Amino acid sequence: MAYSNLQIFTVELIGTFILVVFATGSIVYDAEFFDGQLGIPFAAVAPFVALLIGVYSFGKISLAHFNPAVTIGYYITGHITKIQILYYFAAEIIGALLGSLFVLKVIGEKANLGANAPNYDFSLSLIFPVEVLASALLMGVIFYVVYTKGLRGFSGVAIGGIVGLDILFLAFISGASMNPARALAPALLSGTLSDLWLYWTAPFVGTIIVAFLFRGKFQAQRTSNYE
Numbered sequence: 001m002a003y004s005n006l007q008i009f010t011v012e013l014i015g016t017f018i019l020v021v022f023a024t025g026s027i028v029y030d031a032e033f034f035d036g037q038l039g040i041p042f043a044a045v046a047p048f049v050a051l052l053i054g055v056y057s058f059g060k061i062s063l064a065h066f067n068p069a070v071t072i073g074y075y076i077t078g079h080i081t082k083i084q085i086l087y088y089f090a091a092e093i094i095g096a097l098l099g100s101l102f103v104l105k106v107i108g109e110k111a112n113l114g115a116n117a118p119n120y121d122f123s124l125s126l127i128f129p130v131e132v133l134a135s136a137l138l139m140g141v142i143f144y145v146v147y148t149k150g151l152r153g154f155s156g157v158a159i160g161g162i163v164g165l166d167i168l169f170l171a172f173i174s175g176a177s178m179n180p181a182r183a184l185a186p187a188l189l190s191g192t193l194s195d196l197w198l199y200w201t202a203p204f205v206g207t208i209i210v211a212f213l214f215r216g217k218f219q220a221q222r223t224s225n226y227e
Helices: 005-034 039-062 068-076 082-106 124-148 155-174 180-190 202-226
Strands: none
Touching (some): 005 039, 005 180, 068 082, 068 124, 068 202, 082 180, 124 155, 124 202
């Protein structure tokens, strides 16, 4: 079944909203009520749960991007058209902003609304490639499950799981955003924009590299399906 761009826009907005509320809201909740004692493990589990909800609820409609860097990856592999990029980007950014507004009004405003921040105890020459790696791992898992089985079965667990693992093991270096929309919304609303350049460059680098690696596989798969 083919879905309209409006349907795609709607579910991407809702899915990104859920993701940002969980991913950033968990950080703010921890800061507001536990003085940050729950830490990175709590921040890793929350987006895992959000992506379980998003992938299984909306995957068949929009492929559950919820992330502009993932959208560009899907464009490179031929899953979406150039005009659809606009629908995805608009939905993801609006959904993320609404998510951060929800966090601000309902949970609190501490921890810069959950804005991503790299750890400058490490050099930028490490921070940037770590963020590229985190994003590449996410895109790789997404493409693997789409290529092998589509967004069915354990796909939500796999996609949510790699996000959680990236955060658990890499956030202490790069912030492990992997998602320009998720990074943008809390940064804008909290006025902490100095690190935003990192999260609007490195994730795209990571997903683009992986998309070119998978492009031939998807082209061959589509050709075999038509034979």
